[in-house]
Amino acid sequence: MTSSATPAVSVDGLTKDFLTGFWRPRPKRALDGVTFAVPPGEVFGLLGPNGAGKTTTLKLLMDLLRPTSGRAELFGVNAQTHAARQRVGFVPEQPYFYDHLSADELVQYFAGLSGLGGADRRAKAARALDRTGISAADRRRPLRQFSKGMMQRVGLAQAVVHEPDLIVLDEPMSGLDPIGRRDVREMILALRDEGRTILFSSHILSDAEQLCSRVGILARGRLVRLGALAELTQHASLEAVFMEAVQ
Amino acid sequence: MTIALIAWHVFKDGARSRTMVSLVGFAFALFGVSLLLGQLSAGQDLKIIKDIGLSVIELSGVLMAVLLGVGLVAKEIERRSIYALLARPIRRADFIVGKYLGLVATLAMNVAAMTVALYLVLAYINASSPEAVRASWEAPALDPAIVLASLLVVAELAVLTAVALFFSTFSSSVLWSTLFSLGVYIAGSMSTQLRDLAAAVGSRGAGTFAQVIGVVLPAFSAFDVKGQVVHGLAVPLSYVGMTIGYAAVYSIAVVLAAALVFSRRNFE
Numbered sequence: 001m002t003s004s005a006t007p008a009v010s011v012d013g014l015t016k017d018f019l020t021g022f023w024r025p026r027p028k029r030a031l032d033g034v035t036f037a038v039p040p041g042e043v044f045g046l047l048g049p050n051g052a053g054k055t056t057t058l059k060l061l062m063d064l065l066r067p068t069s070g071r072a073e074l075f076g077v078n079a080q081t082h083a084a085r086q087r088v089g090f091v092p093e094q095p096y097f098y099d100h101l102s103a104d105e106l107v108q109y110f111a112g113l114s115g116l117g118g119a120d121r122r123a124k125a126a127r128a129l130d131r132t133g134i135s136a137a138d139r140r141r142p143l144r145q146f147s148k149g150m151m152q153r154v155g156l157a158q159a160v161v162h163e164p165d166l167i168v169l170d171e172p173m174s175g176l177d178p179i180g181r182r183d184v185r186e187m188i189l190a191l192r193d194e195g196r197t198i199l200f201s202s203h204i205l206s207d208a209e210q211l212c213s214r215v216g217i218l219a220r221g222r223l224v225r226l227g228a229l230a231e232l233t234q235h236a237s238l239e240a241v242f243m244e245a246v247q
Numbered sequence: 248m249t250i251a252l253i254a255w256h257v258f259k260d261g262a263r264s265r266t267m268v269s270l271v272g273f274a275f276a277l278f279g280v281s282l283l284l285g286q287l288s289a290g291q292d293l294k295i296i297k298d299i300g301l302s303v304i305e306l307s308g309v310l311m312a313v314l315l316g317v318g319l320v321a322k323e324i325e326r327r328s329i330y331a332l333l334a335r336p337i338r339r340a341d342f343i344v345g346k347y348l349g350l351v352a353t354l355a356m357n358v359a360a361m362t363v364a365l366y367l368v369l370a371y372i373n374a375s376s377p378e379a380v381r382a383s384w385e386a387p388a389l390d391p392a393i394v395l396a397s398l399l400v401v402a403e404l405a406v407l408t409a410v411a412l413f414f415s416t417f418s419s420s421v422l423w424s425t426l427f428s429l430g431v432y433i434a435g436s437m438s439t440q441l442r443d444l445a446a447a448v449g450s451r452g453a454g455t456f457a458q459v460i461g462v463v464l465p466a467f468s469a470f471d472v473k474g475q476v477v478h479g480l481a482v483p484l485s486y487v488g489m490t491i492g493y494a495a496v497y498s499i500a501v502v503l504a505a506a507l508v509f510s511r512r513n514f515e
Contacts, residue, residue, distance in 0.1 A: 018515065062334040064514040082336045090334035096326045100263045112252045113335040158331060168334075 006076040008166045008197035009038040009061065014070035016056050030056045032221040033070065038214075040165065043188070043198040045208040045229075048218035049246055054201035055093065057218070058170050061199075062090050074166065086114075089159030093170040095151055097158075099144035103134055106143065107157045114162035128161040132187060149180035156187055167191055169200035173207050185210060205238050219246040249337050250345040257319065257349025258356075266314050267357070274307040274361055278368055293372060293384050294477050297393070300365040301473045305400050308358055309432060312350070312404045316411025317424035319346045320509065324419065329514060340506035347412055347502050354404045362397040369393075386479030395487050396476045402494035403470035407432055409501035410465065416509040434460070435467035465497055 014034045017027035031053040038044040046054050059065040061072050063080050072079040075087055097106050107125040116124055129139050132153040138146075143154065152172065159167055172188070173181045188198055188211055202208055208215055208229070215232065217225035224245045225232060232241050261267050281299035320343075323329040333339065366389060373381065373388035386392070410431050414424040434441070441461035446454070469490050472482050 059330075059514065062330070064330060064333055066511075066513055082338050085334055085336040088334065090331060092327060092330035092334075094327075095331060097328050097331070098260065098326075100260065109252070109256055110331070110335065113249060113332070113337055115248075115336070117248070155331070 006040075007037040007073075008040045008042075008075055009036075009044070009199055010071075010073040010076070011036050011057070011061070012071045012073075014057065014060055014072055015068045016053075016060060016065060017068045027068075030221050031060070031067075034218070034221075034223045035070075036216050036223060036226055038197060038199055040197050041192075041195050042214060043192050043212050044200075045212035045215040046199065046201040046218060047203065047205065047208055047215050047242060048201075049203055051220075052218040052246070053221040054203075054218055055170055056221075058090075058168055058199075058201055061168060062088075087165040089162065089164040089167045091152075091155040091159045091167070091169040091172060094148070094175055095155030095158075097143055097151070097154065099142060101143055102141060103129060103139040103143060103146070103154050103157070106154060107139075107161050110158040111161040116162055124161050124163070125157075128157040131160070131190070132157040133183065148175050149177065149183070152176060152180065152184060156184070160191065164196070166197045166199065169198070171202060172200055173202060173204055181207070205242055209233075209238055217242060217245045249341045250348065253337075253342060253345025254349035254352060257346055258353050261315060261350060261353035264315065267311060267353070270307045270311050271357060271360070274303050275364060277303040278361075278364055282368055282371075293369070293386075293388055296368060296372060297365075297390075297477045298473060300368065301393070301396050301400075301476065304358055304361045304365065304397060305403070305471075305473075307361070308354055308400055308404045309407060311357065312354055312407040313411050313425055313428045313432070315350055315353070316408045317415045317421055317428055319350060319412050320415040321419070321421045321424060324514065325421070333514070339510045339512075343412065343416065343506040343509050344502060347408060347498075347505075350408050350412075351401075351405050354408065355401045358397050358401050358404070362393065365393065384479075386476070390476065390479070392472075392476045392482050395482050395484075396472050399470045399472055399487060399490055402491045403467055405498045406465045406467070406494050406501070409498040409505070413501050413505040413508070416505045417512065431464060432467060435465040436471075437468070438464055438466040439468045466493070469493065 012035050014031055015029070016031040017029050019025035020028045034053070034057060046057060048054050056065065060067050061074065061079050062085070066080070074084040077084040101109070104125060107128055108121055111121045111125050134150070134153055134157065138150065143151065146154065169188070172184050176184065185207065188200070192198055198211075200211075212229050214228050215225070216223050225241065229238070232238070278300060281296045281303070284295055284299065323332065333342070369388045381388070407428065411424065411428040414427045415421075418424045418427070438461050441457050441464070444457045474480070475482050
C-alpha cells in the first residue's frame with residue numbers, strides 16, 4: 001500500500017553511462033545525477049533538446065535500461081521490479097507493433113499482459129479503443145495499414161487499457177501532423193481530468209505550455225531547471241527559459 | 248498466464264508468417280517430388296519416399312526453427328515493440344520462456360501436419376502397390392516408427408530453437424544470429440565425428456578442444472533415426488525416451504541462459 005503522499009514517480013541521483021567504442025569501450029555519461037519527483041495527478045513535462053537524456057530517463061523508469069547509479073521508483077516501488085509497472089502505461093516514441101495483428105488483437109494482448117482476462121479484457125480493450133477514437137472498422141484492420149497518427153492512437157490505447165494511474169509518454173507528438181497533435185493533446189488532457197498522473201518527454205515547448213503543470217529541463221544529461229510552469233515563466237517565456245537553460 | 252499468453256501470441260504470429268507458409272508449401276511440394284522419384288525407381292519407391300519425406304520434415308523444421316527463432320527477440324527489438332512489451336508488469340524470463348514455448352508449439356504442429364501428409368503419401372503407395380511388391384518391403388508403408396522419427400525431429404527442433412533464441416537475446420544482428428545458429432546446427436550434427444576426431448588426433452591440445460566442443464555442442468546427430476526407419480530397423484523406445492530427455496535438459500539449460508542474458512540486457 002502506498003500513501004497518497006507517495007510520489008507517482010521518484011528519481012534520485014539517477015545516472016546512466018553507456019559504453020561507446022568497439023575495441024576500447026569507454027563510458028559516456030548520458031544522464032548525470034538527475035533528481036525529481038512527480039506527485040499523483042500531475043502532468044509533468046520532461047523537456048530538452050535532442051540527446052539531452054529524456055528518453056534515457058523514461059527508459060530507466062520503465063526498466064528498459066539499468067542505471068549506473070541512483071534510484072528510480074514508481075509509486076514507491078523500485079522501478080527495476082516488474083511489480084512497479086503494474087500501475088503504469090507506457091507509450092514509446094513513434095510506437096510500432098505487429099503488422100499482422102489488428103488494433104483490437106493488439107490491445108487485448110497488452111491487456112492480457114497486464115493481468116486482465118476474459119470478458120474484462122475484451123471490455124477494457126474496447127473501451128480503450130473507443131476513447132482513443134479508433135473506429136469499429138479500423139480496429140479490425142491489420143496494423144500495417146495504419147498511418148503514424150493511427151499508430152500513435154493504438155500506442156495510447158495499449159497504454160491505458162488496464163486503466164493505469166501513471167501514463168508515461170516518450171515524445172507523444174513526434175512525427176504527427178497538426179490534427180494528430182491536437183488529438184493526442186486532447187487525450188492527455190482527458191486522462192489528466194480523470195486524475196491520472198502523466199509524465200511525458202518533449203522538445204516541443206508549445207505542447208508543454210498547454211499540458212503541463214510542472215516541467216523539468218534536461219541539458220547534456222543534467223536537470224538544469226525544475227519547477228511549476230507558472231513560476232518558471234513568471235518573468236520570461238518558456239522558450240526564453242528553455243534557451244537560457246540549455247545553452 | 249503471462250507465459251501462456253506470450254506463447255499463444257508467438258503461435259499466432261508463426262501461423263501467419265510468410266516464412267512459415269513458404270516453408271510448409273515448399274515441404275509439401277517436395278513430398279510431391281518424392282512421389283515422382285519413387286515411381287521412377289522401381290522397387291525402391293517406398294524407401295525413397297520415406298527418406299525424402301523425413302529429410303524434408305527435418306530440413307524445413309530446421310530452417311523454421313532458425314529463421315523464426317532468431318527473430319523471436321531480435322525482431323521485437325528491431326521494430327521497437329519490445330519497449331511497450333517490457334513496460335508491462337512481466338518478468339523478462341517469462342517473456343523468453345513464453346516466446347520459446349510458443350515457437351516450439353508452432354514447430355511441433357508443423358511437424359505433425361507434415362507427418363500426416365507423409366503418411367497420406369505412403370497410404371497411397373501402399374494402396375496402389377501389388378501384394379508381391381508390398382511383401383518385398385523391409386518395413387510396412389505405414390510404419391509407426393515414422394512417428395518416433397518425427398517425435399525426435401520435434402525434440403531436435405526444441406534444442407535448435409533454444410540455441411537460436413539464445414543468440415538472439417544478445418546479438419542485435421539477425422544475420423549473425425542466423426549464421427551462429429546454423430553453425431551450431433552443422434557442428435552439432437557432426438558431434439559424433441568431433442568426438443572421434445578427439446580420440447584420433449595426435450595433438451593433446453587439439454584433441455581436448457575437439458572433445459570439449461563435441462560435448463558442449465548439442466548432439467544433433469543423436470536425433471537422426473531416418474536410416475533405421477527407412478530400412479525397417481528397430482528404433483528402441485528407450486532410446487527415443489533418453490534422447491527426448493537429453494533434448495529437454497539441454498533446452499532448459501539454454502533457455503535459462505537466454506533468460507539470464509536477456510534479464511541483464513539494456514535496450515538503448
